[in-house]
Amino acid sequence: xxxxxxxxxxxxxxxxxxxxxxxxxxxxxxxxxxxxxxxxxxxxxxxxxxxxxxxxxxxxxxxxxxxxxxxxxxxxxxxxxxxxxxxxxxxxxxxxxxxxxxxxxxxxxxxxxxxxxxxxxxxxxxxxxxxxxxxxxxxxxxxxxxxxxxxxxxxxxxxxxxxxxxxxxxxxxxxxxxxxxxxxxxxxxxxxxxxxxxxxxxxxxxxxxxxx
Ligand code: C5P
Numbered sequence: 303x304x305x306x307x308x309x310x311x312x313x314x315x316x317x318x319x320x321x322x323x324x325x326x327x328x329x330x331x332x333x334x335x336x337x338x339x340x341x342x343x344x345x346x347x348x349x350x351x352x353x354x355x356x357x358x359x360x361x362x363x364x365x366x367x368x369x370x371x372x373x374x375x376x377x378x379x380x381x382x383x384x385x386x387x388x389x390x391x392x393x394x395x396x397x398x399x400x401x402x403x404x405x406x407x408x409x410x411x412x413x414x415x416x417x418x419x420x421x422x423x424x425x426x427x428x429x430x431x432x433x434x435x436x437x438x439x440x441x442x443x444x445x446x447x448x449x450x451x452x453x454x455x456x457x458x459x460x461x462x463x464x465x466x467x468x469x470x471x472x473x474x475x476x477x478x479x480x481x482x483x484x485x486x487x488x489x490x491x492x493x494x495x496x497x498x499x500x501x502x503x504x505x506x507x508x509x510x511x512x513x514x
Contacts (some may be wrong), residue, residue, distance in 0.1 A: 307347050307417060308325055308331060308417065308418070309324045309425035309430055309437065310422075310439060311422060313477060313485060313494075315446035316496055317496045318439050321437070329511070332415045332418045334404065335422075336422035337421070339404065339421075339425050340387050340390070340400060340435075341378040341384075348386060351413070357505075360393070367439045369430075370403055372381045381469065384474070388477060389481070394481075397482050401428070401429050404429055405478040423487055424486075425488075430496055435514065437507070438488065441495070441496045441497045442497055443474070447466045447467040
């Protein structure tokens with residue numbers, strides 16, 4: 303069994319990463335966080351002062367990149383990057399570039415691992431439509447905003463709950479309404495409600511994996 307792909311999609315702050323990490327550990331799968339690629343690219347675009355509204359400039363910049371680092375860094379999690387990323391992620395050539403990156407990474411990993419768990423917004427609906435298990439994570443906006451607010455405070459960032467709530471709604475709007483690969487519940491996806499305890503979430507995940 304050399305092609306076990308698990309997709310974990312859902313809106314910002316729904317806990318996809320924690321869920322994907324859990325699945326990765328429990329089922330010995332490589333974890334690819336696709337949001338990290340979007341964040342890294344956004345960081346580079348801002349750092350190199352690329353005018354991403356200029357299609358030619360962006361096209362040449364993307365062509366100059368070979369691969370994107372998957373290294374985590376707390377800068378990539380800052381609110382300023384989060385906001386910009388959801389705008390840059392609406393650009394079709396950006397999505398095409400990141401989709402190719404993901405496919406290359408997964409192809410390489412599958413040579414040595416039995417499978418991958420990938421979290422994002424369009425994994426089960428677009429990038430890996432043939433994923434064996436598709437999960438869609440659901441959490442009420444208020445709960446996501448509360449969790450994000452707590453996380454920012456713990457990271458030492460300034461945070462105002464009402465602003466975070468507004469930002470999450472705005473990001474959801476960008477992700478759901480973009481023309482290319484909007485955030486949707488993929489066909490045949492199993493909905494996981496991550497509004498309660500993680501134990502409860504794990505119970506739902508393990509039930510989904512019984513279908514394997
Ligand atoms: O998952 P994370 O919050 O790190 O993703 C950051 C941003 O990248 C999201 O708000 C979304 O706009 C974009 N993204 C995307 N498609 C993915 C993963 C992330 O559009 N597959």
